[in-house]
Amino acid sequence: MRSRRTTAGAALSAAIGLVLLAAGCSGTASGGKPADNTQGSGTGGPAVLSLATPMGGSEEFDAFLQNVRTLSHGSTKISVQFDAHHKEGPDFEEQLLNDVQSGRVDLAALGSRAFDIRRAPALGALTAPLLISSFDAEEKVLGAPVAERMIREVDGGGLTGVGLLPGSVRRPFGAGTPLLGPQDYKGRSIGIQESKVADSTVRALGAKPEWFGAGSSVAGFDGFEQQIGSVNGSRYDAAGMIGTANVVLWPRPIVLVANTKAIERLGEDQRKLLQDAARRAVHGAGADLREEEHRDLESLCARGQTFAAASPAQLTALRKAVQPVYDHLARDRRTKEYLDTVTALVRDVPAEPPLSCKD
Known part of the structure; x- marks a missing residue:
């Protein structure tokens, strides 16, 4: 089995690096003035993107973060803020989507269920009751061509879908x-x-x-x-x-979604790199979850x-x-x-x- 996680030491190093990036490079996911988080893009330096999630850890999207580091050779970096809008009411994921839409944060990782009410109702097919009943089934669906079509349901209103990842x-x-x-x-x-x-x-x-x-x-x-x-x-x-x-x-599939303007500031190669990093993170997810x-x-x-x-x-x-x-x-x-x-x-x-x- 190919593990999607790092070793404890590598994970700790990655976490420390992400915390430092979050402290010095990212905007906020809970209010304040929107920031140009993609600093470095077009200037020769690394593009630094902020990512917020309501989750308390990155286990379910660690493979995506690792793939971005590997594929970009350091030219694209992602800072992570955990527990975004955590315990702020039932609409915590909607609040996070508003942060992405407004540009207060560049990216978010959150459950696909957040879209089934009004933003992308067709994603409700992923959480139809008793349909996807195993981790392997979820991995099979999100590794299939249909996932490439489904992520495009997220596009619009200042949001651009990056990828769909298996979740708990x-x-x-x-x-x-x-x-x-x-x-x-x-x-x-x-x-x-x-x-x-x-x-x-x-x-x-x-x-x-x-x-x-x-x-x-x-x-x-x-x-x-x-x-x-x-x-x-x-x-x-x-x-x-x-x-x-x-x-x-x-299941609770994870949607990786970006602020449209932020992702458009990246070069085409960097945008494709993010999408490729998400696609590659699907393989092996079932066993790890x-x-x-x-x-x-x-x-x-x-x-x-x-x-x-x-x-x-x-x-x-x-x-x-x-x-x-x-x-x-x-x-x-x-x-x-x-x-x-x-x-x-x-x-x-x-x-x-x-x-x-x-x-």
């Missing part, structure tokens, strides 16, 4: 009773991150969706959807909810997290219950085309193995 998969957790079949969702409040597809799915299952910000408390919900890494990092297991071992609701999830799962199991598995009948019932979400998505011609393509790509890819705290 999201699973349901229930309070008291695990969320196994549709009957377990009826009348319950389910915490979700801001997404039209997630909202529609929860409603189709008879529950009430409650949007909440990254890292915010889940204690007031009857259940929530989240990746294992966030459950571990945010200590959501303290709420005592039971995870569903064999249901992946949807699974390994990351396994490490987080070990931590959760050590703290007493429990899981329950849905029966074949419950899985079938879930698929039937969410069909209205597909019917709605398919009303848009482009979204339907993407759905059909993604469905064909993942048809023979096995679902992610059930999670378990047993050796």
Whole structure:
């Protein structure tokens, strides 16, 4: 397996370098006057781009950063700001997109779900419920030609798509009773991150969706959807909810998006380099993401997290219950085309193995 991560020492060195760049070269992702972050472009010096993310680390786009360093031979540098708009409300990703659009930051790495409400609804095909049910399936889709078409959905309004990267998969957790079949969702409040597809799915299952910000408390919900890494990092297991071992609701693909003016200030070769760096980061992502999830799962199991598995009948019932979400998505011609393509790509890819705290 080709690892997308660096060794601990190399990762630390890279992190220190990025922090120094962020302190001296980038604009802000939380307000203030927009800065010309692409300094050096056209002057013979390196182009320095600022990138903000609501995530607390760069594990899921480390390969992209490494590829930029390698392919550019130092002529393009990226400074990273973590936790952008973290805990600033349910619309934290929309706030970050506004930062990119206004030029306060050059690039962002965030979930594709942020686009499905109004900016690029066709990207909802990537998070259709129970469709992409494994890391391998996500890698296959984002490594296919359809991903090159889908990233162009982001273009417009001051934004330019750079690439789509595989991200963590999201699973349901229930309070008291695990969320196994549709009957377990009826009348319950389910915490979700801001997404039209997630909202529609929860409603189709008879529950009430409650949007909440990254890292915010889940204690007031009857259940929530989240990746294992966030459950571990945010200590959501303290709420005592039971995870569903064999249901992946949807993945959280990462969109790399740029401010259009900032990326246009780069030379054509540098723009293509960023896109190539993103494409190359897709290969090998599935295995690495699974390994990351396994490490987080070990931590959760050590703290007493429990899981329950849905029966074949419950899985079938879930698929039937969410069909209205597909019917709605398919009303848009482009979204339907993407759905059909993604469905064909993942048809023979096995679902992610059930999670378990047993050796």
